[in-house]
Amino acid sequence: EPEVTQTPSHQVTQMGQEVILRCVPISNHLYFYWYRQILGQKVEFLVSFYNNEISEKSEIFDDQFSVERPDGSNFTLKIRSTKLEDSAMYFCASSLDTQYFGPGTRLTVL
Amino acid sequence: AQSVTQPDIHITVSEGASLELRCNYSYGATPYLFWYVQSPGQGLQLLLKYFSGDTLVQGIKGFEAEFKRSQSSFNLRKPSVHWSDAAEYFCAVGAIQGAQKLVFGQGTRLTINP
Numbered sequence: 548e549p550e551v552t553q554t555p556s557h558q559v560t561q562m563g564q565e566v567i568l569r570c571v572p573i574s575n576h577l578y579f580y581w582y583r584q585i586l587g588q589k590v591e592f593l594v595s596f597y598n599n600e601i602s603e604k605s606e607i608f609d610d611q612f613s614v615e616r617p618d619g620s621n622f623t624l625k626i627r628s629t630k631l632e633d634s635a636m637y638f639c640a641s642s643l644d645t646q647y648f649g650p651g652t653r654l655t656v657l
Numbered sequence: 658a659q660s661v662t663q664p665d666i667h668i669t670v671s672e673g674a675s676l677e678l679r680c681n682y683s684y685g686a687t688p689y690l691f692w693y694v695q696s697p698g699q700g701l702q703l704l705l706k707y708f709s710g711d712t713l714v715q716g717i718k719g720f721e722a723e724f725k726r727s728q729s730s731f732n733l734r735k736p737s738v739h740w741s742d743a744a745e746y747f748c749a750v751g752a753i754q755g756a757q758k759l760v761f762g763q764g765t766r767l768t769i770n771p
Contacts, residue, residue, distance in 0.1 A: 578756045589763045590701070590747060595756035602756035638700060644708070646751075646759060648693070650700040 551649035570639030580640040663762035678733040680748030690731040
């Protein structure tokens with residue numbers, strides 16, 4: 548059964564550093580998403596992406612964040628200058644009409 | 658504004674007992690409704706979804722949910738829980754078409770007593 552994959556599973560970085568989180572969506576899906584879950588809190592929408600452009604983004608998704616689908620298979624989330632409050636689990640999802648989630652990347656900012 | 662409320666933060670049931678997890682939503686249009694399950698340290702697995710039609714939907718692992726438009730609810734049920742059902746359960750609502758932004762509830766943590 549096809550699934551969404553994410554790398555790395557864990558990422559530890561220093562405050563102010565850039566990180567790139569990678570995702571491989573399900574191959575025939577058209578819509579791609581990033582969500583985050585701060586420890587103990589609900590899952591929050593960050594951004595949706597379709598036809599090589601952002602469809603919608605949340606207030607969380609400020610200028611420090613960017614997304615890209617560089618090669619038709621990968622879907623990346625870049626955080627330019629990480630802050631302590633960016634520490635969270637980041638989930639990638641893809642869909643035709645139902646979103647399927649990857650296992651997540653746990654980002655720890657020190 | 659779109660929102661999902663899961664009133665129960667933590668529920669404990671005995672193995673073999675029945676289960677109902679509550680979910681209420683607020684959504685301006687016809688919603689897509691979902692239940693996802695998250696085991697410790699894991700991602701979100703889709704249990705079931707409601708798009709239209711029969712308001713009682715069946716999912717994986719013996720779960721079902723009933724959509725009640727008049728009550729804006731989409732409660733999850735299982736007649737007999739197993740120890741492996743211990744996890745966090747999230748209700749979510751999204752748009753019918755296009756790039757859906759899913760809005761999640763706070764989650765309900767389910768503990769199973771042996």
